[in-house]
Amino acid sequence: xxxxxxxxxxxxxxxxxxxxxxxxxxxxxxxxxxxxxxxxxxxxxxxxxxxxxxxxxxxxxxxxxxxxxxxxxxxxxxxxxxxxxxxxxxxxxxxxxxxxxxxxxxxxxx
Amino acid sequence: xxxxxxxxxxxxxxxxxxxxxxxxxxxxxxxxxxxxxxxxxxxxxxxxxxxxxxxxxxxxxxxxxxxxxxxxxxxxxxxxxxxxxxxxxxxxxxxxxxxxxxxxxxxxxxxxxxxxxxxxxxxxxxxxxxxxxxxxxxxxxxxxxxxxxxxxxxxxxxxxxxxxxxxxxxxxxxxxxxxxxxxxxxxxxxxxxxxxxxxxxxxxxxxxxxxxxxxxxxxxxxxxxxxxxxxxxxxxxxxxxxxxxxxxxxxxxxxxxxxxxxxxxxxxxxxxxxxxxxxxxxxxxxxxxxxxxxxxxxxxxxxxxxxxxxxxxxxxxxxxxxxxxxxxxxxxxxxxxxxxxxxxxxxxxxxxxxxxxxxxxxxxxxxxxxxxxxxxxxxxxxxxxxxxxxxxxxxxxxxxxxxxxxxxxxxxxxxxxxxxxxxxxxxxxxxxxxxxxxxxxxxxxxxxxxxxxxxxxxxxxxxxxxxxxxxxxxxxxxxxxxxxxxxxxxxxxxxxxxxxxxxxxxxxxxxxxxxxxxxxxxxxxxxxxxxxxxxxxxxxxxxxxxxxxxxxxxxxxxxxxxxxxxxxxxxxxxxxxxxxxxxxxxxxxxxxxxxxxxxxxxxxxxxxxxxxxxxxxxxxxxxxxxxxxxxxxxxxxxxxxxxxxxxxxxxxxxxxxxxxxxxxxxxxxxxxxxxxxxxxxxxxxxxxxxxxxxxxxxxxxxxxxxxxxxxxxxxxxxxxxxxxxxxxxxxxxxxxxxxxxxxxxxxxxxxxxxxxxxxxxxxxxxxxxxxxxxxxxxxxxxxxxxxxxxxxxxxxxxxxxxxxxxxxxxxxxxxxxxxxxxxxxxxxxxxxxxxxxxxxxxxxxxxxxxxxxxxxxxxxxxxxxxxxxxx
Numbered sequence: 001x002x003x004x005x006x007x008x009x010x011x012x013x014x015x016x017x018x019x020x021x022x023x024x025x026x027x028x029x030x031x032x033x034x035x036x037x038x039x040x041x042x043x044x045x046x047x048x049x050x051x052x053x054x055x056x057x058x059x060x061x062x063x064x065x066x067x068x069x070x071x072x073x074x075x076x077x078x079x080x081x082x083x084x085x086x087x088x089x090x091x092x093x094x095x096x097x098x099x100x101x102x103x104x105x106x107x108x109x110x
Numbered sequence: 111x112x113x114x115x116x117x118x119x120x121x122x123x124x125x126x127x128x129x130x131x132x133x134x135x136x137x138x139x140x141x142x143x144x145x146x147x148x149x150x151x152x153x154x155x156x157x158x159x160x161x162x163x164x165x166x167x168x169x170x171x172x173x174x175x176x177x178x179x180x181x182x183x184x185x186x187x188x189x190x191x192x193x194x195x196x197x198x199x200x201x202x203x204x205x206x207x208x209x210x211x212x213x214x215x216x217x218x219x220x221x222x223x224x225x226x227x228x229x230x231x232x233x234x235x236x237x238x239x240x241x242x243x244x245x246x247x248x249x250x251x252x253x254x255x256x257x258x259x260x261x262x263x264x265x266x267x268x269x270x271x272x273x274x275x276x277x278x279x280x281x282x283x284x285x286x287x288x289x290x291x292x293x294x295x296x297x298x299x300x301x302x303x304x305x306x307x308x309x310x311x312x313x314x315x316x317x318x319x320x321x322x323x324x325x326x327x328x329x330x331x332x333x334x335x336x337x338x339x340x341x342x343x344x345x346x347x348x349x350x351x352x353x354x355x356x357x358x359x360x361x362x363x364x365x366x367x368x369x370x371x372x373x374x375x376x377x378x379x380x381x382x383x384x385x386x387x388x389x390x391x392x393x394x395x396x397x398x399x400x401x402x403x404x405x406x407x408x409x410x411x412x413x414x415x416x417x418x419x420x421x422x423x424x425x426x427x428x429x430x431x432x433x434x435x436x437x438x439x440x441x442x443x444x445x446x447x448x449x450x451x452x453x454x455x456x457x458x459x460x461x462x463x464x465x466x467x468x469x470x471x472x473x474x475x476x477x478x479x480x481x482x483x484x485x486x487x488x489x490x491x492x493x494x495x496x497x498x499x500x501x502x503x504x505x506x507x508x509x510x511x512x513x514x515x516x517x518x519x520x521x522x523x524x525x526x527x528x529x530x531x532x533x534x535x536x537x538x539x540x541x542x543x544x545x546x547x548x549x550x551x552x553x554x555x556x557x558x559x560x561x562x563x564x565x566x567x568x569x570x571x572x573x574x575x576x577x578x579x580x581x582x583x584x585x586x587x588x589x590x591x592x593x594x595x596x597x598x599x600x601x602x603x604x605x606x607x608x609x610x611x612x613x614x615x616x617x618x619x620x621x622x623x624x625x626x627x628x629x630x631x632x633x634x635x636x637x638x639x640x641x642x643x644x645x646x647x648x649x650x651x652x653x654x655x656x657x658x659x660x661x662x663x664x665x666x667x668x669x670x671x672x673x674x675x676x677x678x679x680x681x682x683x684x685x686x687x688x689x690x691x692x693x694x695x696x697x698x699x700x701x702x703x704x705x706x707x708x709x710x711x712x713x714x715x716x717x718x719x720x721x722x723x724x725x726x727x728x729x730x731x732x733x734x735x736x737x738x739x740x741x742x743x744x745x746x747x748x749x750x751x752x753x754x755x756x757x758x759x760x761x762x763x764x765x766x767x768x769x770x771x772x773x774x775x776x777x778x779x780x781x782x783x784x785x786x787x788x789x790x791x792x793x794x795x796x797x798x799x800x801x802x803x804x805x806x807x808x809x810x811x812x813x814x815x816x817x818x819x820x821x822x823x824x825x826x827x828x829x830x831x832x833x834x835x836x837x838x839x840x841x842x843x844x845x846x847x848x849x850x851x852x853x854x855x856x857x858x859x860x861x862x863x864x865x866x867x868x869x870x871x872x873x874x875x876x877x878x879x880x881x882x883x884x885x886x887x888x889x890x891x892x893x894x895x896x897x898x899x900x901x902x903x904x905x906x907x908x909x910x911x912x913x914x915x916x917x918x919x920x921x922x923x924x925x926x927x928x929x930x931x932x933x934x935x936x937x938x939x940x941x942x943x944x945x946x947x948x949x950x951x952x953x954x955x956x957x958x959x960x961x962x963x964x965x966x967x968x969x970x971x972x973x974x975x976x977x978x979x980x981x
Contacts, residue, residue: 026139027146043140044166047132051171066138069145073138 058084214531217484219538224477234452244448247409268409277417294657294835301835306384325370335391338370487873492583504596516588524580617870622921624863631856644782646723647841657834676813681717728758729777742799745777750793786848890977906966
């Protein structure tokens with residue numbers, strides 16, 4: 001059974017890749033998430049998320065340029081596929097629906 | 111930017127476990143992060159982050175498919191089965207397993223604590239970033255037969271060397287306050303005792319690493335009469351107030367201004383600075399004190415990158431012959447690396463209490479032995495059980511199991527048990543580390559385990575133990591041929607008895623050596639404490655009066671104290687036994703060509719012999735020296751008189767040359783131990799020439815209420831000298847402190863001896879249990895036929911006692927040689943009496959007997975019917 005739902009962290013990763021446009025690779029994604037969410041993300045947990053997303057066909061990747069700082073290794077850049085965008089859209093729609101269904105007064109923080 | 115590299119081993123580890131598809135991307139990413147962090151937070155933070163990232167990458171989605179490490183004979187399902195059988199065995203032989211587990215855990219815990227200790231010892235001075243280039247200049251007395259070495263040098267040495275040799279980049283002098291005395295520090299109305307005050311040149315910051323919290327490191331000691339304080343010291347003196355700019359008074363003589371506060375230094379350094387004063391503010395910086403004599407100043411040099419220590423040393427030794435005045439040329443210099451000072455200073459006199467590296471060797475040896483003994487326990491018990499396991503092996507093999515598969519089974523069993531041992535050892539370590547710290551006088555933290563070398567080391571130890579302890583049962587048991595293994599008679603093939611016996615002998619030999627050593631340590635230390643010292647240190651207090659400047663005030667204090675009913679006698683003195691005195695030379699009368707001999711001198715008031723209880727054999731006490739005196743008086747001890755070659759009575763009234771100007775012998779006293787029992791009693795003299803300060807007031811008291819008396823002393827002291835700190839020591843305690851290191855070693859060896867015996871007995875206990883169990887039927891029949899309980903116990907214990915007896919014979923020569931060497935360090939020592947060995951032997955046999963007889967008694971007392979009806 002292939003799972004196509006989005007986990008919360010996976011959703012964040014997808015959105016971050018879109019934010020970064022052309023420059024979405026491991027380190028930049030990690031730093032962007034750290035900056036925006038104000039929490040440390042290990043490269044390991046990011047890798048797990050990226051691998052799952054790629055399995056589901058939500059993102060694809062290709063190798064870019066190498067640099068000395070990386071010990072001569074290439075970066076792997078990620079882009080969101082159409083399926084991925086559709087999944088994001090679907091997730092957002094579901095949320096929006098739910099939000100819209102909430103009666104106003106329920107949101108008051110007491 | 112690429113000067114630094116990520117931690118090599120982690121990098122390699124990652125390459126090993128990472129899936130090939132991901133390696134390029136991930137390795138590149140974390141390396142990029144690594145270099146980013148170097149720029150923002152520095153190298154160590156980057157390394158730490160790198161390690162953390164790698165450990166977090168160790169997850170299923172990243173790890174490559176690990177190829178099955180075993181041959182295709184062993185499948186995961188089989189491993190699962192092995193695991194199950196292993197656990198069942200633990201359950202079935204619970205007491206056996208627990209004996210193993212605890213033996214292993216205690217051995218490991220001891221080994222770990224020793225590792226912690228060694229780690230602390232070998233990293234002395236490592237926190238100074240230039241430690242590899244820093245050397246200390248030592249002075250070597252070439253006229254002394256033993257080439258006496260001192261860590262200190264004359265005042266002029268440091269900067270002469272810096273200016274003369276281009277290889278030397280920087281130099282600094284460090285002078286422990288008043289030759290290593292405690293200082294009395296006064297701030298407004300508060301007085302503090304400070305035992306870590308040093309005077310140093312401002313260049314000290316170019317050699318050693320200091321982290322300034324307040325003040326400016328570049329200028330802190332530039333001006334004369336300034337001091338810097340460690341964080342803790344600043345807090346002690348000033349509480350939470352800002353100390354910068356405050357004035358302190360040292361020993362009521364030197365006013366100094368606080369110009370800086372530095373972060374506390376780690377404890378593993380031989381220079382544990384609390385307070386550093388600018389050398390330029392001390393009277394030793396005056397031009398008339400810049401001499402080539404008086405080796406009291408520690409000189410540290412920073413060598414230029416790439417220069418050779420030995421070459422500099424050779425050049426230095428050649429150069430000083432031309433510079434130093436001929437009459438002072440009794441010494442030469444050598445250079446000692448900073449990192450070597452703590453462990454490799456044997457034979458070098460300094461103030462720093464170095465530890466000799468041999469102690470480290472002894473400790474690591476003990477730790478390894480303990481671990482070995484615990485492993486042997488495992489092997490022993492496993493082979494003892496072999497007959498029971500043999501059937502299992504036989505059945506398995508008949509059903510087609512290979513030797514390799516059976517070996518795997520046994521390795522897994524060992525591995526599981528060893529893992530339990532590792533975990534339990536951590537618990538034990540956690541519980542006992544505070545006691546160990548107390549014993550070893552250290553501040554080791556359990557958190558050390560977070561260092562990779564420790565947790566990886568622990569994993570390594572686990573693997574090592576598994577193979578060491580598991581190899582024998584695994585290889586031996588798995589080699590049984592199924593035919594033999596399944597036979598019910600216990601005849602042929604697998605008799606591991608001789609090996610088992612050998613191992614027991616080995617264990618008990620070690621235990622006996624340690625018992626003998628402990629006994630000798632105890633005897634020797636007891637001997638030292640009870641040996642007649644030649645004086646009476648009991649109930650004598652030495653009150654430090656360095657903080658009082660004028661002799662008149664000192665004598666006023668003495669007068670006041672004499673009024674107290676508890677005070678019997680008092681005397682002012684420069685020093686007292688257990689502390690060093692001044693080093694001079696005594697020459698034979700009318701023999702000017704002779705080289706002379708070392709003489710320790712002590713300036714004192716007339717009453718000194720009385721207070722110390724040293725007997726005067728001839729002549730009279732010293733008199734109080736007066737201003738106009740040009741001839742001074744000395745009292746020599748017997749040794750010195752013997753050297754002069756005259757009788758005590760003859761010597762009275764003679765002039766003697768002892769570097770004391772014109773001096774006359776007025777008395778001769780009995781020899782007494784002014785130093786430790788490590789050395790022979792040397793030539794000693796009391797004199798009344800006012801060349802040295804009277805730093806102590808000795809008070810002989812007679813009271814049952816010491817604390818009250820001391821309180822009275824303190825009250826009077828503060829009244830007479832309101833700006834000096836009150837500090838005292840008892841003479842007998844001070845004498846005992848000379849052997850603190852030996853006592854510490856004795857305690858550690860005692861602890862290890864106890865542990866060794868404990869672990870060895872655990873093994874013996876289980877072995878005896880096994881042997882008894884095997885002979886249950888035999889015992890039953892013997893009893894039916896009329897054997898007494900004593901017969902049976904004797905029968906069952908005989909074999910083990912014989913083994914312990916053999917190990918005793920092996921232990922004797924080893925212990926004899928070891929103790930002979932240890933005792934050689936003492937000039938005064940106990941004889942190597944045979945009865946000590948006998949006691950140790952009896953003790954070992956007795957302990958073994960008790961251990962074994964638990965089992966044999968149980969067997970002997972049981973009803974024979976129970977035993978025989980089994981079949």
